[in-house]
Amino acid sequence: MLCSHVLRVMEILYLEDIRAKHILKRLTKDARDILHQHLVQYQRDNSVNLSFTCRHSTLYPKAMEVVRMRDASAAAFDHVFAGLDALLLSGAPFAEKRDGYGFEDHMAGLTPGTLP
Incomplete structure (x- = not known):
């Protein structure tokens, strides 16, 4: 999971994609099945x-x-x-x-x- 500092650097560099390995399932719409x-x-x-x-x-x-x-x-x-x-x-x-x-x-x- 990326911290706010990394997200800010990505914003400065105009990067729009976050690799899937950095996105936790509990933060997505598909997290309903892991309650x-x-x-x-x-x-x-x-x-x-x-x-x-x-x-x-x-x-x-x-x-x-x-x-x-x-x-x-x-x-x-x-x-x-x-x-x-x-x-x-x-x-x-x-x-x-x-x-x-x-x-x-x-x-x-x-x-x-x-x-x-």
């Missing part, structure tokens, strides 16, 4: 491994946007409400297969009276 095991659940492009926290922090802003759109007018309310009904019907088959990362799954593993 540590405890970080794999946060990988954005792998929806199966989304953690409990990541799922909720991703879903919550979208849900709030739907609520904001619904409050715009009576027509918007009717449209959003009909869309939510359609979403509930189309999403039901997906909700039947649980992967253990959901809120209900998380809470089911706790003994009553304890915090997660």
